[in-house]
Amino acid sequence: MSKTIFEHSSAGRKGVTLPAREIDTPLEQLIPARYHRKGTARLPEVSELDVMRHYIELSHKNHFIEKGLYPLGSCTMKYNPKVHEALVRHTCFANLHPYQHESTLQGALELMYELQEDLAEISGMAQVTLQPVAGAQGEFTGIKIIDAYHKAKGNAHKTKIIIPDSAHGTNPATCHLVGFDVIELKSDANGRCDLARLREIVDENTAGFMLTNPNTLGLFETQIEEIAEIMHSVDALIYMDGANLNALLGIVQPGKIGFDVIHFNLHKTFSTPHGGGGPGAGPVGVVEKLIPYLPVPMVSKDEQGYHLDYGHEATSMGKVHTFYGNFAVLVRAYIYIKMLGAKGLRRVSENAIINANYLMARLKDYYHIEHLEPCMHEFVADSSWQKKEYGVSTLDIAKRLLDKGFHAPTVYFPLIIPEAMMIEPTETESLESLNAFADAMIEIAQESKANPELLHEAPLTTPVRRVDDVRAVKVLDPIFKIET
Amino acid sequence: MPYISNTDRDRQEMFATIGISKFEELIRAIPEKFRLKSELKLDPAMSELEITHKIKSQTCQNLCAQSANSFLGAGVYDHFIPAAVDSIVSRPEFFTAYTPYQAEVSQGTLQFIYEYQTMICELTGMEIANASMYDAASAIAEAILMAVRKNKLLKAILPATLHPEYVEVIRSYTEGVGIELLTAPAQDGVMDKAALKAMMDESIGSVVLQSPNYFGNIEDAEEISEIVHSQAKCLLIACVDPISLAILQTPADYKADIVVGEGQALGNSMYMGGPLFGFFATKLDMARLMPGRIVGGTLDKEGKRAYALTLQAREQHIRREKATSNICSNQSLCTLAATVYMSLMGREGLKEVSTQSAQKAHYLADELCKIDGIKAAYPSASFFKEFVISTPISADMIIEKMLPRGIYAGVKVGENQLMIAVTEKKRKAEIDEFVHAMKEVCHV
Numbered sequence: 001m002s003k004t005i006f007e008h009s010s011a012g013r014k015g016v017t018l019p020a021r022e023i024d025t026p027l028e029q030l031i032p033a034r035y036h037r038k039g040t041a042r043l044p045e046v047s048e049l050d051v052m053r054h055y056i057e058l059s060h061k062n063h064f065i066e067k068g069l070y071p072l073g074s075c076t077m078k079y080n081p082k083v084h085e086a087l088v089r090h091t092c093f094a095n096l097h098p099y100q101h102e103s104t105l106q107g108a109l110e111l112m113y114e115l116q117e118d119l120a121e122i123s124g125m126a127q128v129t130l131q132p133v134a135g136a137q138g139e140f141t142g143i144k145i146i147d148a149y150h151k152a153k154g155n156a157h158k159t160k161i162i163i164p165d166s167a168h169g170t171n172p173a174t175c176h177l178v179g180f181d182v183i184e185l186k187s188d189a190n191g192r193c194d195l196a197r198l199r200e201i202v203d204e205n206t207a208g209f210m211l212t213n214p215n216t217l218g219l220f221e222t223q224i225e226e227i228a229e230i231m232h233s234v235d236a237l238i239y240m241d242g243a244n245l246n247a248l249l250g251i252v253q254p255g256k257i258g259f260d261v262i263h264f265n266l267h268k269t270f271s272t273p274h275g276g277g278g279p280g281a282g283p284v285g286v287v288e289k290l291i292p293y294l295p296v297p298m299v300s301k302d303e304q305g306y307h308l309d310y311g312h313e314a315t316s317m318g319k320v321h322t323f324y325g326n327f328a329v330l331v332r333a334y335i336y337i338k339m340l341g342a343k344g345l346r347r348v349s350e351n352a353i354i355n356a357n358y359l360m361a362r363l364k365d366y367y368h369i370e371h372l373e374p375c376m377h378e379f380v381a382d383s384s385w386q387k388k389e390y391g392v393s394t395l396d397i398a399k400r401l402l403d404k405g406f407h408a409p410t411v412y413f414p415l416i417i418p419e420a421m422m423i424e425p426t427e428t429e430s431l432e433s434l435n436a437f438a439d440a441m442i443e444i445a446q447e448s449k450a451n452p453e454l455l456h457e458a459p460l461t462t463p464v465r466r467v468d469d470v471r472a473v474k475v476l477d478p479i480f481k482i483e484t
Numbered sequence: 485m486p487y488i489s490n491t492d493r494d495r496q497e498m499f500a501t502i503g504i505s506k507f508e509e510l511i512r513a514i515p516e517k518f519r520l521k522s523e524l525k526l527d528p529a530m531s532e533l534e535i536t537h538k539i540k541s542q543t544c545q546n547l548c549a550q551s552a553n554s555f556l557g558a559g560v561y562d563h564f565i566p567a568a569v570d571s572i573v574s575r576p577e578f579f580t581a582y583t584p585y586q587a588e589v590s591q592g593t594l595q596f597i598y599e600y601q602t603m604i605c606e607l608t609g610m611e612i613a614n615a616s617m618y619d620a621a622s623a624i625a626e627a628i629l630m631a632v633r634k635n636k637l638l639k640a641i642l643p644a645t646l647h648p649e650y651v652e653v654i655r656s657y658t659e660g661v662g663i664e665l666l667t668a669p670a671q672d673g674v675m676d677k678a679a680l681k682a683m684m685d686e687s688i689g690s691v692v693l694q695s696p697n698y699f700g701n702i703e704d705a706e707e708i709s710e711i712v713h714s715q716a717k718c719l720l721i722a723c724v725d726p727i728s729l730a731i732l733q734t735p736a737d738y739k740a741d742i743v744v745g746e747g748q749a750l751g752n753s754m755y756m757g758g759p760l761f762g763f764f765a766t767k768l769d770m771a772r773l774m775p776g777r778i779v780g781g782t783l784d785k786e787g788k789r790a791y792a793l794t795l796q797a798r799e800q801h802i803r804r805e806k807a808t809s810n811i812c813s814n815q816s817l818c819t820l821a822a823t824v825y826m827s828l829m830g831r832e833g834l835k836e837v838s839t840q841s842a843q844k845a846h847y848l849a850d851e852l853c854k855i856d857g858i859k860a861a862y863p864s865a866s867f868f869k870e871f872v873i874s875t876p877i878s879a880d881m882i883i884e885k886m887l888p889r890g891i892y893a894g895v896k897v898g899e900n901q902l903m904i905a906v907t908e909k910k911r912k913a914e915i916d917e918f919v920h921a922m923k924e925v926c927h928v
Contacts, residue, residue, distance in 0.1 A: 001690040001789040002591075004828050005599050015828035016566050017835050022912040023847045027731060027839055030846045031866050035702050035731050041606045042891075043831045048568050051827045060598055063589035066576045079487055080580050083532050089570070092543035095554040098757030101887055101896050104552070106755055107545030121525055133618050133758060136800070136812040143658060157662050173810035179660030182805045220513040239914045250524050251511065257518045271487070273815030276593040277583040277615070277777065279759035301662035303721035315891040319652040322621045323757030335539065340487055341529030347485045353510050354490070372500075407582070413801075422746060430489035431498060436855060439638075459588050464784040467587040472782035478612045478780075479602040 001060075001464070004480045005054050015051050042482045061463040062276075063407045069429055069437050071359075073378045073410035073422025074168070074216055076268035077248045081369040083340070084272065084332035091184075093331055098323040102307060108327065109306035112299045115283075116335045120317045122345065123242075123262050124253025125285030128131045129294045131325040134241060138263030138282025141295060143288060145261060146208045146237045147178055148293040152315065155235065158207035164193055166414040167409040171241060176432075179353040182209060187416055191371045193216040195226055198357055212241040213254070214376035216414040216422065218356065220247075235300030237261060246426070247353055247377035250346030260287050270333035279299075281329040293317050297324065350429035352363040352377040355434055359425055362438040370417055378424035380417050381409075383448075387419055392448040394419040396455035399466060400447065403459045404440040486532075494495050507522040513755050537790050544813075547890075555848075556891040557870045557905025558698070559620065559647055561749045563727065563837060564909050565825065569751045579817055583777075588794045593816065596792035597779040600823040607729040609736025609764035614776035619744035620723055621650040623762030626658035626775040627721040627742040627807055628690050630766075633773045633808065635717040637689030638663050641680070643695035644670040644761040646723070646905050663689075673701045673862030673872065681884040688715055690717045692742070694723040695732075699903060700845075701862055705738040713739065726750055726751030726763065726822075728868050729836035730831075742766045751825025752818050753771050761815035761822070771795060775809030840908035841869040844915060849873070851919045857926055861901050872897055885925045891918055 027036070027370070037257075056293045063070070070077035087276040088094075096108055112130055119128040133136040142159070150158045161180040163171045165187055172182045183201055188194040209231050213221045220450070221227070231238050248254065254262050266272045267280035274280070286294060292315040300309035339349065353376055360379045364372065367381040386392040396406030398421070410422040425434055447454055459465065490498070499505060511519070531537065554562060573579065577592060584590030584597075592799030597615045617623040628640045640658070642651055645666055655665060666688075668680045674697065684691075691712045696702035705722065712720045722740035724732075727749050735743040747761040748754070766774060772795060800807040826924035829837060851872050852858050857876030875882055879896035887891040894904040906915070 002595060004595070004602075005823075006602065013830070014833060015568070015830055016833050018564070018833065018840065018908065020838060021843065023840075024841050025641045025846065027842065031732070032700065034706075035866060037729065037731055039739065040605075040831050041730060041834065043603060043606060043826050043829065043834060045830045045832070046827055048828060049567070051568060051824060052571070054827075055572045055596065056575070056826060059572075059575050061589075061591035061595075062577045062581045062593055063586070064577045065580040070582065072582055075582060077582060080576075081487055083535065085579075085862055087539045090539065090543045092546040092551070094753035094755055095552060095562065097562070097754050097892065098515065098560055099556050099558055100547070100554075100756075101883060103887070104892075105576055105756070109544065111542055114775060118526055131666060134811070134813045136810045137618060137622075140657075140810060141806075143681040144660075149659070152524050168812075169804045169807065170810050170812050172805035173803075173807045176807075177657070177810050178500055179662070184897040191496040191565050202740070219513070220802045222513050224518070225515070226719055251520055252518055253515060253520060273569070273579045273817075274582050275579050275815075276581045276590075276820070278813035279761075279815045279818060280813060283796075293818060318848040319649060320622075321758070322619050322647070322649045322653060322760065326755075326758035328753075328755040328759055331539075335535055338527060338535050340539065342524040342526045344488075344529050345524065345526070347488055350507050351488050351490055352548040354507065355502075356497060357502045357510055361502045373506075374512065374514075376511075398586070399588065402586060407589065408586050411509045422630055427488050427490075428803070429716060431494045433489075438769035439615035452649040454598070463591050464588055464790040465631035466782065467792045469587065469792040469794065469796075470780050472780040473797075475782070476612075476768070476794065477781035477820040478778055478794070479605045480598065480600075480607065481610055482602070 002057055004280055005044045005046065006480050006482050008046050008054060010051050011045055011417050013045045013047050015046055015048045031128045068405050069433055070407040071423045072407065073424045074243050075410065076424060076426055078271050078426040079428035080271050080273040087335060088328050088331045091216055104227045108307050109299050111334050113306050115302055116299060118337050119264060120285055121282055122249060122284040124255030125262060126288040127285050127291045127294060128285040129293045129298060130283045131321050132282040133281045133321050133326045134280050134365040135263060135265045136170040136174060137320055139170055139446045140321050142176060142239050142263055143174055143260040145290055145293045148317040149290055150207055157205050160200060162206060162209045165416055167210060167212055168243060171210045180238050180439060191219045192221055192223060193227060195223055198230060202230055202234060204234055206236040208239055209241045210241060211241055214229055214244045214247050217371055217380050218375035218378040219371060220376055224258050227256050232399060233258045233482055234269050243268065247349055249347050250342060254286055255285065260290060263311060266329055266333040270331045271336045272332040279326050279329055281326045295319050348427050355425040355427060355429055359423060359434055359438055360427040363441055377459045378422060379424060381421045382417050382419040384419050386448040390448045392452050392455050394421055397444055397456060400444050400455050401440060403461045406437055459473050491908040511577060514671060519767060531805040538733055552890045552892050553918060555894050555918060556892050558895045558903060559746055561592060561905060562752050562754060562909055563749050563907045565751050566828050568828055569824045571820050573817060573821050578820055584793060587624060587778055587811050591791060594779050596823050598791050599711055600819045601779060603823060603826045604765050605764045607726055608765045609734035610743050611768040612771050613763060613765035614774055614778050616819045617762035617764050618815060619760035620762045621653035622725055623744035623764045625654045625694055625782050626652055626720060627744050628658055628663060630775060631690035631719040632663060632772060633789055634719060635689050637687060637717060639666060639688050641666045641668050641683060641688060643668045643675045643692060643694060645675055645699060646692060646694045647698045671698050673865045674703050675708060676713060677707055678789045681811065683721060684711060684776055688718050690719045690721050692721045696725055696728060696868040699872045700867040701865035702868060705779035709738045727838050730834040746820050750822035753823050759815055759818050761818040772798060772883065773808060777810050777814050841906060845909050847873060848915050855923050869907060870903060872903045873900050875900045877904050882925055886921060889921050892923055
């Protein structure tokens, strides 16, 4: 275990020297004493080397993409090119202030404008906002747009949004936040939306439908045409959760096959780093009729140059983030698209799909797979065989994978598959790396039989052993108790 | 192709294992008519060298705060960032890692978040902090939603002195669940306490206070807190500048119930306003009502100290539509920058940053007010590092005229009102240059 940074503290030690005071009016003369802080914020007192050693020591305890395969389903943990990092740090990106005069932001606005255009083309949508800063915020923006559309049409009775039971938890949470009631739609035996059931639950009060495509089972929703027909017949809109867009680049344009709104996860499909949980970006694309409801500002272009455009403020759903979105994330996605081009992006999706199918083919004799048909960029296996025969759970298998140098798949999701392991290798993994992962999974299947105890004990070689997260809840300890 | 490992030969080998002869067999579930028949219309692919040139030409069309003499603030500030911050943040161990769901191989991320939460509590005086929200605006919105979970009261009061963009975001986040937003008026650049008092009744669920407020002025938080807490159920939500907390009273001192703020100033570059991060802290007895990720200390199966995400039963991946928020991420890497920044600065360093910012801002305000026609817009208010002046010519005209001199004069907050921010980074010579230019610009 590592000490906390607070335990490295030694009174009087400094990590930074600031310039001497050029102006030194006593604070008491500037701000009345009653507003002054009583006592000192007990931040650590450490040298720069102390700080470097400490955080580098912590960094060694993380799994990360450059260390090994990261097969988290629906997370698209592809390699993040280093040129993104080098270029985004340019001083004339990093040091731009959002309220600078528009004339001094032309390069940045050009980049945003082109990214809006490129994402619109990739998705087949009419227009894209770059403002949302996360997938969940993209969902929120998209559902607010649907809400604004219905309100503008006087459709106050439209209070329901339908969501399949295989959806990410953010979908129902988002709809609730916007004020819609959530109606859950069961999946059919083929892992797709149950169309007959959908027909039963859709009525005049339906505002929209949220669909992840490919869905979280890694399957393309083949009945999208019928779904669109059903929804559009009652003027309900179809939202595509773009979490799994990595399967569709250059293959399908969602805006051309019936979807009205889509969000992109730039930190998944467009290879901006996940950052240990953020920041990401969740731009939203819409069809023509929804453009008036996009957040403000958009970036527009005329003879004079690029503009932060508030022109449609009166009809806009408003704002979801201060200023214009996660610009530093947008720069990285822009570079990615420019470097891959149309052929490259198509190749990304092809190889993502091939890699997933290859892994499925190698694992299908060792793990139960509910839907044994060609998958898109990910598939869901489960440990029901291991559980039944040897008492080995998905959690055990996930932890054993950590011992073997791999990250675990997304586990226990989607909720409709018991003991689920959702596996997404991404296109950046080579055949050799896929083989190494498949070999490890097969070895674990064999260990399940030969030595289940070993799996219950796993992980054995990680920086800490299996972590007691029940205790983390029972004995809540959210901050370090600083002594001095 | 860049970043795609497998060659056509590899693909053939994989096809054999899969049992197909060509790629199209894998996408047969996609109806033929839905498949794109032609290539996407995008620019031809560029090499690393070519994109480097393109980005360079774009950056050349920007004039950044480094090459200009900038006095812009309004929520995003140009404070000094020690080089060691980026040295840590740019380690792939941190920036290419995923959310720390697999705790055993994520202790690095989990521990720095635990340290971050501790530092936020130290700054604010609160008892528990989450792993961060998107920005201050969404953090305030989430705080209002949390207050509703606590007291079921659907009215919230926002001050007229709150950042106008925050108000927009808060409206987006709260209107759907039926929260009514009321505005408490301002008087002399701060909240009008008498008016607030008159607005208070038992239906008010929360009151937001921003201090220093949008205009840079320090609010009389103690008295406002008393007014707010005259209603037993009403919660006080304080939005604060973390840099100011090294020298200004903590929200805990004035009994705030939820504390939020914009964290960008702590070691994160401005990047045209994104990413930002919102910190979020409260009291322990409201832990289970909080939005967002929280890291907690615990033990591993050998009894060794370890960290894990905790209280996850509040979150969307468990509770779905009943979750406390739809948020699924945090601004993790931004909080790492903040944690490293606060470690490097330490208790004395942050005080120095805060003190020098205040000293330089007050020096500039004094010098500007010596110019004929310029005066403090809110002479009775105290400010920290940002202030508003009334100007003899329009704020727009000042901003335009200062531009060719390489000076970003400030943010327009009224026809003849300019808001000016100063950090410790500004040298006296730059401040004097600004004063000199203002003299010329205002009197031609």
